[in-house]
Amino acid sequence: MFLTHMRLNPSRGGTxxxxxxxxxxxxxVLAGIPDHRDDERVLWRIDQPANHDVNLLVTSERQPDFTGLIEQAGWPARPDITWTTRDYDQLLNRLASGQTWQFxxxxxxVIRRRDDTGRIHTIPHLTARQQRDWLVARAERVGVRFVxxxxxxxxxxVSERRTESFTRYASAKGRHVTLATARFDGLLEVTDPEALRTALSAGIGRAKAYGCGLLTLITPR
Structure with a gap:
């Protein structure tokens, strides 16, 4: 596995x-993964800190080449501003029970509910408390305890709570997509390293193709 970080240029129209x-x-993102397969999990996330930077994070099974993305949304005239890729397995392999990480x-x-006709509907959680509880309820399957x-x-x-609307073009006819998303930050303790490795590699929850599900860890500050 690889973890890639790339700064996008917020002043570019492409960005x-x-x-x-x-x-x-x-x-x-997929255009930058060589010979990408449909069954190959690629996760990505956009982080926009207070300094107005736009950071793209990507996890992938193979090392990417984002030259095309640099041309489209980066600094093509600045070879010092490109992307960095790290061996993600180094982090995955050193996870151990009892470790504490910022995440x-x-x-x-969302929650899935069945109506009276038997149809299943996906309903977004809208309040910050509901959204927090959604993540906390997944602690055991993710292999962590939220400290x-x-x-x-x-x-x-819970922050950056928003509803995103866009058109998904899977064919000539587009389909309107609406997603309720939120950013989660905090402190966790590892309880099941193998389950956490799976969560870090495969993602958490739905809408992974749309920038959700990528969990990242750093040493507590």
Whole structure:
């Protein structure tokens, strides 16, 4: 596995066009994966910190080549601003029970319910508390415990809550897509390293093709 970080140029029209549609970002990311297969999991996420940078994070089974993305949305005249790719297996292989990590995730918090006719509907969680509880409820299957604060509440901060709307073009006829997404930051403790490796590699929740599901870890500050 590989973890790639790339800065996008917020002043470029190509960047603004990509940010307007997760479908376009997904296509641009896959274009940078050599001989991408349909069964090959590629996760990505856009982070936009307060300094107005636009950061693209990608996990992939093979090392990407984002030369085309640099031309479209980067700094093609600045060879010092490109992308960096790291061996993600180094992190995955050193996960161990009891470790504490800071985490970040952009997720698509939803619940599936069956109506009186038997049809299943996907319903978004809309409040910050519902969205936080959606993630906390997944702790065991992800292989973690969300570290509690002094009030015995899980240290999970929900921010950047928004509804994204765009057109998905799987064919000549587009389909309108609406997603409720949120960013989650906090502190976790590893309880099941193998389950956490799976979550880091395969993602969490739905809408993975649209920038959701990529969980990242850093050493606590």
């Amino acid at each position: 603004r066009r990509l940010l307007a549609s997760p479908q376009r970002i997904h296509a641009a 970040r995730l952009r997720g698509n918090p 509690p604060d002094e009030n015995d509440e899980p240290q999970v901060i």
